[in-house]
Amino acid sequence: MNALAAILIRDMRIAVRVGGGALIGVLFFLVVVTLVPFALGPDLSLLKRIGPAILWLAALLASLLALDRLFAADHEDGSLDLILTGRTPLELVVAAKGLAHWLTTGLPLIIAAPLIGLLLNLDAPAEAALVLTFLVGTPALTFIGLIGAALAVTLRRGGLLLAVLVLPLTVPVLIFGVAAANAAVLGPAPFGTPFTILGALTLASLVVGPFAAAAALRQEME
Amino acid sequence: MALIDLANPTRFLNFANRALPWLGGLTVLVFAFAINQAMVAPDDYQQGATVKIMFLHVPGAWLGMVGWGLMTVAALGTLVWRHPLADVTAKAVAPIGAAFTLLCLITGSLWGRPMWGTYWVWDARLTSVLVLLLLYLGVIALWRTVEDPSRAARAAAILTLVGAIDLPIIKFSVDWWNTLHQPASVFRFGGPTIHPAILIPLSLMALAFTLLFVTLALAAMRNEILRRRVRTLRLMQASATS
16 A cells, blocks of 8 residues: 555656646647637637537547656656566556546646636536536546556557557547536436446446556566 | 367468468359349349448448457467467458458448438447447557567557457447447347348358458468568578678
């Protein structure tokens, strides 16, 4: 338990210090959302209708952004070898690193989402639904992304490959996240159905992600 | 010769070399008969001649999914038994499965244009098959990025196992979401709902395409084994001269 807490704190410290990616993710999120009205035109009623979808898409891209360094940096400075030879189960270490990644990139997105939602003309119920779906759905993005990050750990063009491998797997999360956020605003479908499926996807990814990523790391580092 | 003997790459090469001409000939024969049957099959009373697109579309869809299923089994072989032939199978099947999935998508959209009035809808079945194609392309990209073949095999195997989640989604998408694509009509409880006049040519075409799949996969596996031997020889030569 101590080892896992140490890894969690270490990863969060690295993320917020110079060279870390914590706040760049939020900045990226803001920039992507800002670009959309330039492409679509500043039609407020249109933006209100597609706002949740844009925010979900931007959050998906932003949480992918920092993932390629998640294991690669540890691989370069040798700490991944120490973790692999250590006594703590690799699956738990991977899960702790995923949690740290979510706390430093996912959580800031959730805090920023209501403010950025104002730019897209979202009203209070839509904002609340969006924050709720982000809170439940973004961990799935991080934990599915872990698999890609582990597969690409030793590759030189890992970042690009990571996106190609991970994005198709995140399709269900995107579908049900946006469906739940839209259901709360536009109706007539109930909010609960897509929202509970989103929760199920997150729970499944919490299990599948660490195990697959740990298996990939063991294979890569042999 | 027992099936287990084929696990040895040299014996597998001998088997492939002997079997390929026969398989190729059989494929051509079955295709000739199946295409003939498909041509004389009656038109649908509503869809007219466009129903014949089904003879390409359905085998493409089946084999696109069979391809990923084979890769999943091979991935277990790679991760559990570290068998080199499993690596070769997974690598050889990926482009073939991708091609059949693409065939399914292209014929489907050509069929959709006259029947649904559009080339593409974001229906659950269509979307999940498109995701399957993207997964195929991702695996192929992974194979082409990692230089060492056995490490590439293990990375691709893990991605294959994770991607296998898409297969049941494709199969049951038409039952879970009630959308434009029709539900299953061949493999279902209570037997097929297609009239024998269409079902028999469809089965023949499926058999012909399966034979084509097996022939192509066997040839690709043979080529991959030879390619690996060439690679090893080159590496030995390079280390001998230096």
